[in-house]
Amino acid sequence: MIKRIGWGTLVGALMISLGLPWVFVLQGLPFNLPTPTAQLWHYPGIASALRDSLVVGLVASCISLFIASIIIGRDATHGKPKTNDVGLTFAAPHLAFAIAFLWLFTPFGWFDRVLPFALPWFEQQSLVTLITILVFKETPFLVVLGRQQLAQLPYRQWILQGRSVGTSAQRSWWLIVFPAWLKAMRLVLIAVAIYTVSVVDVAQVTGPLNPPLLAPLVVNWQLQFDPLSQQLAEQGTWLLMGLAGMMALWVIAQELVLRCLMSARVGRVVAQSYEAAVALATSIIRRASLIALLGVSTAACIALIALTFARGWFYPSVLPLEWSIASWSAHNDLLLQRLGTTLSIGLVVAVLATMAITALREWQRHHRYEINDAWLLAALFVPQLSLVVAWLHSDWSQWFSNDTASVVMAHFWFSFAYGYLIYAPAERAVPQTHLTLGRSLGFGYWRSWWWFKRPLLTGALAHCLLVTLLVSVAQYVPTLLLGAGRTPTLTTELVALSSGGEWQLPAMFATALWLLALVSLVLTQIISKEPEL
Template sequence: MRYPHFLLLVVAIVIGLPMLVIIPSLSELLWSVDLKQVIRELIQYPGFFTMLSQSLLTALISVVVVTGLTLISARYLVALKQSGQPTNTQNTQHSWLGILSMPHLAFAVALLWLAAPTGWLWRLIPVETPWMPWFDRQYLVSLWIILIAKELPFMWFMALRALQQLPLDRWLLIGRSQGHSETRTWWLIVIPALVQRLRLPLCVVAVYSLTVVDLALFAAPQTPAPLAVQVVQWQLEFNPLSQQLAAVGSVVLALLAGLVCGWVRLQEWVLFTWAQRLLSRAMTKGEWILLNISRIGRVLPSVFTGLALVLLVALITLAHGRGWFYPALLPQQWDFTLWINEWLFLANGAWRAFWIAVAVASISLVLCILTAEWQRARRQKIPRALLLLPLFIPQVFLILVWIPWTDTNLFWVAWAHVPFSYAYALLAYLPAEERFEQRYLQQSQTFGYSFWRAWWLVKRPLLKVPLLTAFALAMLVSIAQYVPTLLIGGGRVSTLTTDFVALSSGSNSSMQALYALTMWLLCAVVLVVLKPRASAAREGEIQ
């Protein structure tokens, strides 16, 4: 590979520069204010400790529940891998990618409409009082459930990728030869190894749950709001004290992010220690029940796929129903004029979001390829945690330290999306790329092809599926970005996501459903366009 240092420099400038500016920006941010006074104001701010506890509790509960549900579902993933039919595994990955394509805001609107105390579900069930008031607006448990339901497909996707790299057949055979059942071997040998490989994705889930803003604006309490939401509101108030509170509050979020990542490491250690002790003694009845509970996990992916279809139907009906009063099962009339009235606004936001996403995904994919090829050329591996660093630092914190270095235009908004899309694209591309036999590329170079010519003719077709998957994931991440678009754009650059969040504080549920449905359709277009190309390349994918 020629010019490896130049390629590394390109990656460092585009991705590393945002990381490098943190230190001087943070120093200027903190030392330009009376730090002790601002900290005192922050602590005395009404509801500060409630904000803190809401954010921390949301992150811890989300990561614990998502970890548990991912692990008890993993036996289903093993069954797919051991079926001997790669098409099944690939179809499942694309199915979950389709679920991942659901914008989390659209998912939240549909789920709240379906399960709220006056929602569609309770109109179907003949009860006088709903026994699950959790799915109400501005209720913290609603935020937990939405986050868990939306993060599960991502973790299944990452778990399936991790399981493909483990010698499961050999481990299960060794377990049987030692007199252990397959279930016992699975939980005590395979699961600890799987959890170790899922450490970084779980940290991503934990930090996202801690610092999510758009979902929290829609579903969480606002009196007081979670800390990340309040930091954004302080930043938008444009008075010196509020700006200082936002700066110090973002640092508090960064410290909490380190704490929740430490929690992920702690739960991994607890599971590993439990497995080691259980291997050396007989199981109790309670432990035997716990190990066999994984059978329940087989139905979770199918249930979730069915839920996605129900939520889509719920969005369509809510967007087009008029005169729909509780407890009527269906609206009094159907009306499609809202599309016509809002089409100009919808089209502008969707068109801008789409082209930003195309540019961001293209840059992210090129950077993924350069990163992977540089590692192979140098025979060095950049630590995965360093490559994914934008996902481990609170987004609000990063954006606040980037604001002095940027301008409020389309270029800088797209640039602010790149680190996050690049990190998610790496998660999809690197595992497949690392399994590629580089000798194919080397053999083609012996015929006189340059490195990149050989890469285009040989490696690109064989890795077309992970390349397209990474591109699609990068686009979906860019479309969903709210905080970078709002703060870097300064209100001058709007997308479908920012328009929807602006509407979410109102009471017009049909309008919210219409924007949510448009977001869903925009993400679906990305997959519909890319999936046929991936399907045509499946036979060439390196397993």
């Protein structure tokens, strides 16, 4: 079928589907700039919202990079990594993990009942709580993507070269491999930094409220229809893009500074005691981080499931008065409806995005022409909220008049970028010799790909499907605003339920989200044969 359609038509349609949303962005981006005299600056608490948003973005992204660098460093210096060590946390939906974290660690939570001392750092909604949750979620993401980027570098030869001149493997990692790895991770780090500074759903549930961060504030303005709120939303959109630009510059500056620091230390003689102390410290940090990731994720998953069956779990009781399935029986219809909507949209998006990514990569390899990754990942370099607000002011709704089609298109666009991050490095590492062999035997291009090249990419394709599905399932802002509330999913329902004081119903939806992700992860591991997460 693809052969009959032709490369030009196929890739042309794909590039139109990727470029059309940008046309709507340019058309609908409001030119109501936050000038010094703008109404935005008179809004109470806007300075605090800006400051707190920057603090969250800077601190969360820096700590995540620090921990991920230490874990990747161990992979580089000790052979093949333990590829399943962050899988549980990586697959956990942000919102589900956040709900469980709040139940476990905040005042009147479960650990507050068990431990003889309080945990005063984690308030129900605070900067510390939000930053901690983002670190727990973004660190595994950086580890998974970092391992893929590391595999594209000749790091073993570099470390051997360093050791041949008397430099330890640990020091060779930091001085030789780390700068190159950091450069390869630049686009990923920019995407993470922009996400942390503009996150909406997790910030609404766990972030400060008085005032909230800038991104939730813009969503609240957008959902109100009076002229002043719409004006504030338009100006806030530009302000959010300004914060994203600052985070991108921060990532680039951080990279340059770290690379200069590492270059300046090359050739210096270091005492063995100092080097041993650094190695011990990094080993402790790595072990503690992995234990924390696995331990907290496991406890969070168990806590969510326990909450759904608990009745009468009042403070300070460690266990509930009784266990019951009454809550599941009372709300199973609503839960199944939301699960069906979430899964159907997610599967359609995952299949379409994976097929599109595969076709685009094969076109590039076939024509020996590499499109710069930055163009294909551009959706990750602009705050998602800013893009959606621009679409709302454009002709988007005329092209996608059906709410479900509008949501699917938005999910596809964002899922494509994340899926490409996962699939492209793995595909680049596979030579074309097997495909060429198939064609020499008289098979067509895609038949050769299926029988000769696809088996080498089974793991990459499975993980691309997994990531695109998880991204679609986790989408909140596009589903809420473009769906106009008529395409409710598990994620949108969970955010709405979390605004109240009840724990059990949000826990049910969070459990369904997490179990959906876990089942997807297990199936991915089975299909890929050799786990990579």
